Amino acid sequence: MAETAAEVKLFNKWTYDDIKVNDVALIDYVAVSGKAATFLPHTAQRYQKKRFRKAQCPIVERLKLMANRIIRHTLEIIHLLTDQNPLQVVVDAVINAGPREDSTRVGSAGVVRRQGVDVSPFRRVNQALYLLTTGAREASFRNVKTIAECLADELINAAKGSSNSYAIKKKDEVERVAKANR
Numbered sequence: 001m002a003e004t005a006a007e008v009k010l011f012n013k014w015t016y017d018d019i020k021v022n023d024v025a026l027i028d029y030v031a032v033s034g035k036a037a038t039f040l041p042h043t044a045q046r047y048q049k050k051r052f053r054k055a056q057c058p059i060v061e062r063l064k065l066m067a068n069r070i071i072r073h074t075l076e077i078i079h080l081l082t083d084q085n086p087l088q089v090v091v092d093a094v095i096n097a098g099p100r101e102d103s104t105r106v107g108s109a110g111v112v113r114r115q116g117v118d119v120s121p122f123r124r125v126n127q128a129l130y131l132l133t134t135g136a137r138e139a140s141f142r143n144v145k146t147i148a149e150c151l152a153d154e155l156i157n158a159a160k161g162s163s164n165s166y167a168i169k170k171k172d173e174v175e176r177v178a179k180a181n182r
Contacts, residue, residue, distance in 0.1 A: 008037040010060060010087060011072055014079070019087050023095045025121040029055045030091055041071060055122055059090060073148035078156060093158035097131050097167035098124030101178040116178040128167065132158060135166025 009015050016037040021027045036058035043061060047054045060071065078086040099119055106115040119127070136151035143150070157165035163172070 008039060010037075010039065010041070011075070012039065014075065014085050014087050016087065018085060019091055021091055021095070026095055026098070026125060029121045029125045030059050030094060031056055032059055032087060032091060041068060052122060055125070059094065059125075060087065070148050070151065073146070074151045074155070077149060077152035081152065081156060089155055089159045093132060093155045093167075094125060094128045096128075096161050097158045097165070097171055098128035099171045099174040099178075100124070101175050103174075103178040103181040114177075114181040116180075116182040128171075131167035131170050135170075138166060 007015060007017070016032055019032045021030045021032065036056070038058055038061070041058060041061040043058065045057070047057045075086040075090075078084075078089050082089060101116055102119050103114040103116050105112050107113055132154055133151070136147060136154045139145070139150040139154065140147045145153075154165055154167065158167045161168060163169060
């Protein structure tokens, strides 16, 4: 009979044990522990069948838009550049890249104005992943660097809160517009 794994590690390299979600609002929406701890970021579950079930999807699998190979190379590059657990860098990048405030259209009968509103934690995570992947895609377009290198740079800069990150720039822009529309 086969032995059960004592510790679940992503790609058999990085442990899930010491990953901390520092933002209290996002703890329920950034899945990195319990059932979300997997060896490969591919669970083949139906996260779209019920509302908010996507929040239970492991955060690395939600990042897996292109393929496992890109994610694996990205995590390797992050580990080489930062000497940290790359999963912690991904979690920090998602926390820092999600806008806390946004503006929405309010009005009727043709009179429309923008109103500043708070963003739900679920939307913050979705927006953060969208901005991170968009920034990496735009950085790699017509560039010698691979998509994995660009995604690693984007995640590292977003985890630091650096304004070199596309996601951080867009987040600041969205929050600035929302503040003006209060």
